[in-house]
Amino acid sequence: MSQIKLKLPDGQFLDVKKGNTVLDVAEQIGSGLAKVAIAGKVDGVLTDLRTPLLQDADFEVVTKKSDEALEVYRHSMAHIMAYAVQKKYPDAKFGIGPSIENGFYYDFDLPAKITADDFEEIESSMQEIIKANLPFERKELTKEEALDFFEKKGQKYKVELIRELEDQPITIFRLGDFVDLCRGPHMKSSGEISAFKLLSVAGSYWRGDEKREMLQRVYGTSFRTPKELKAHLDMLEEAKKRDHRKLSKELGLFSTHEEIGPGLIIWHPNASRIRHVIEAYWKEQHYKHGYELLYTPHIGQSVLWETSGHLNYYQDSMYSPIDIDGANYYLKPMNCPFHIMAYKSELRSYRDLPLRWAELGTVYRYEKSGVLHGTMRVRGFTQDDAHIFCTPEQMAGEIREILRFSLSLWRAFGFSEIKAYLATKPAKAAGKDNEKWEQATEALKNAIIAEGLDWEVDEGGGAFYGPKIDLKIRDALGREWQMTTVQFDWNLTERFDMTYIGADGEKHRPYMIHRALLGSLERFFGVLTEHYAGAFPPWLAPVQAVVLPIADVHIPYAEKVLAKLRNAGIRASIDTSDDKIGYRIRQAQLKKIPFMIILGAEEAEEDKVTVRYRNGENKKMLDLNEFIDSVEWRKADI
RNA sequence: GCCUGUAUAGCUCAGAAGGUAGAGCACUUGCAUGGUAAGCAAGAGGUCGUCAGUUCAAUUCUGACUGCAGGCUCCA
Structure with a gap:
């Protein structure tokens, strides 16, 4: 019987009889090891203990404790x-x-x-x-x-x-x-x-x-x-407890209605407040990052969607046309053609580039009824969309900038575990523009590495029109959600014959990058709700503080405090209902309001406030201004 | 879209051999002015998802449809 050579994890070699099983080898290494052995790893492949080994290989014993x-x-x-x-x-x-x-x-x-x-x-x-x-x-x-x-x-x-x-x-x-x-x-x-x-x-x-x-x-x-x-x-x-659909009922966030149609979300005041804060922050940050904001219509004529190719390749996800004066208009499933029209409305010079155009654009897509899920998967949603038009030379820098921007947004919203997936050239795009693909994929990869992100390759996962990066973020329960997407597009620039005038005075084709950072506001809102279990941080909470006078006689002082809070720009309300204080605290607690300002005779007398924090902590007789200064009521750079 | 469930008050849920229903919370009113997670009492609130079928009679049985849920496929 011939011998084979196995390389162990510590670098040593072990000679064993050809045909010995994984378990035999484990036994040879040590009987203790054999006892806890579950499987082997032969040249990196998980292998059954009873499998005979027939050739030289890297060898490892998988024990009970490993994943x-x-x-x-x-x-x-x-x-x-x-x-x-x-x-x-x-x-x-x-x-x-x-x-x-x-x-x-x-x-x-x-x-x-x-x-x-x-x-x-x-x-x-x-x-x-x-x-x-x-x-x-x-x-x-x-x-x-x-x-x-x-x-x-x-x-x-x-x-x-x-x-x-x-x-x-x-x-x-x-x-x-x-x-x-x-x-x-x-x-x-x-x-x-x-x-x-x-x-x-x-x-x-x-x-x-x-x-x-x-x-x-x-x-x-x-x-x-x-x-x-x-x-x-x-x-x-x-x-289950954190399910955004359940929390929606408890906190008054959103609803859907049979009469309106499945997958169409009504944002109630509390959710709308949160959305407003998100959007305000988002817009401010976009201006800071050199973007301009666009507004575009919800419908466009068929010729637009023919040019873009959507009617050919995306029609299954689009709704039937609306006839207006004999012309067919379609609800938009994407914003890009509109941004492209804005681009084409003027002659562009290389000096104008890059153009970074963002829009909170509401799109409508037909989703199969069985896939709809709360606000996570819907038929009408608002993308935090943007298109970047740049020269090929600018591409790498733009990608880098987008990633950095995305990460800063995720951090601001309280997410820190992020993983990147680099989606490379799919089979259906085979052959074409190899050099372009390689360049762009390389740029995406470099950006991921430069940002120090954990990442893996999604082989062949790119769109037919370009490679992409998807970011998945991990929530408080360790679940992964695909949110950010950054995609190259060489298709639409071609179809719409987009050009810019280069330094050489000639026409050139710009590069186009689609990107959505939060993904869609509906989905993001759902994830955010579950991440925080409905207990939004103060800067996002629809009601940041509620003022609770102990008894009717304390209402005048409570009104005064309320006015001060509101003057400081804090979203504050007052509960003057004739329920006892314990009951009103319970109500505020169930609504997950971050701060309860409790005011009675003692506070009124000394012009102080008592604050009950959402976690149950209680701080008595604080100076109002000092309390206000101690809280991050808004993201610093709004 | 497909498979399997499921649908009773605003919410969470009981309920009946087929004879048109009940609780808690929420809501309204009255009493109580109460210091850190539910004060007391009364009242109002339902064509039991929709449409058919069986039946003397259907919210209950049957079917279809619609919504919802968990998956599959697809995806922001």
Whole structure:
């Protein structure tokens, strides 16, 4: 038997017998290690413990504590769940069952519908499987053997998958009576798993294709310990509490109406106040960053959308035309053509560039009814849009500037964890303008690196008209939201035949960059609401302070304090209802108002105020002016 | 759009073998002027999402539609 050479993480080499399994090697390194081994990593690929090693490789043992082990756990959980489902429905056909962030799922084709009521039964069946401590048995088959095996079982989805597999041999895993096509890796046995819970069931298309069969997908979550599981379930609870749709009802933020139409948002006074503050800050910052602001119409004639190409490529997302005097007008799904028309209304010189034109532009897009979600996904929304027209030489600097600007906005709104995704040339743009693509992609990459952002490449994720950067921001619950997008566009400049006169006196094509920093105000507002759980920081809070006189006799003094607060530009209100002070404090607390100014005989006498902070903290007998000075009522540079 | 649920007062939710409904909060009024998360009492408020079907009778059963929810696909 020949030997192979494995390179361990510490740089040492280990000679082992060819054909030894990952587990054998772990054993060789140390029996303690073998005990805690969950899988191996061979040349960076997660590999099952039972896999024989056939050639020299970088070798690493994945132990219980690593994140990769958690993936293995969850993937194994998916098999255990599938086994439980097979016990309940022997005719079940199986789709796929991977591990995902925070859990796992499995897709089933079943003779009956699974509902949440079935979870308890399936869970206890899973418990039994775990208790039985059944081994996961790995077996290698040829493609023919595998096809034969699953065809006999009537597992048509597995057969379809195997047909497309090129790797030989094909591996299957057996757990009790459940045999699944699977690359692995898996645990040694089902008993090594402890904390799990089934969460939900939903439909999902086979292979994500809406023309294919609809399968039933059961989602579950699992962790190494019950404690971690509980922490995750608590987080889900917390997310429910923070749901912007729920908070909207509690705080009076927005509404939608069947009579108006789905996905169309009515902003109520409190949300409108917040939006006003956001917009005011946004506009001020844009002027500071060298932008000009534009206002453009909501509709435009068909010829505009023909030129832009939207009627060709984007019509599915556009609403039917409106006939005006025999001409077809379309509601705008994007603002760019209008900005381009503004550009084209004059002859432009290279001396005019760059032009940075921004607009809070409200657009309308047809979104499938099933995707609508609160203010996060709607049919009418306002983008914080801008278009930058520049020379090719200016491009890199402009990108850099946009990123920096975006980061400063996110910081201002209280978000600090940001990740960039560099979307490169897609297959459909293949061949064309390679040099341009490379240049622009390079500029985007350099900007990301210069800003010190965490990032990864989204290979082929760019639009057909140019590469882009998307920024995802992480909220207080650790959830990621895609917000900022910065996109190159060589298509529209061409279609609209945009030009500028260069230093050489000749016409040149400008570069165009689309960008939205917050994304859309509706979506941003939803994220902001959930991030702060409705307890907006003072500068954003619709009501910043409420004045609460203890009893009627204190109203005159309270009015005086209210006037002073308002004079200082603070959004303050007064609650003179005849409820007792405890009740009014409760009301203010439920409305998450940052400051309660409580005034009674003592305060009136000494011309002081008592402040109750939103967190319950109480500061008695403060000087009003000193209190006012202690709070950031507005972002410094508004 | 597709799958699975779901729809009762402004909100959160009960409810009936098919005989037109109830609580808490909110709201209105009265009493109480009360120092840090719900004072007391009374009152008002619903064609039980819409339209059909079955039935002597439908808010309850059936179907369609619409909205909403969780997913899938798509996306700011």
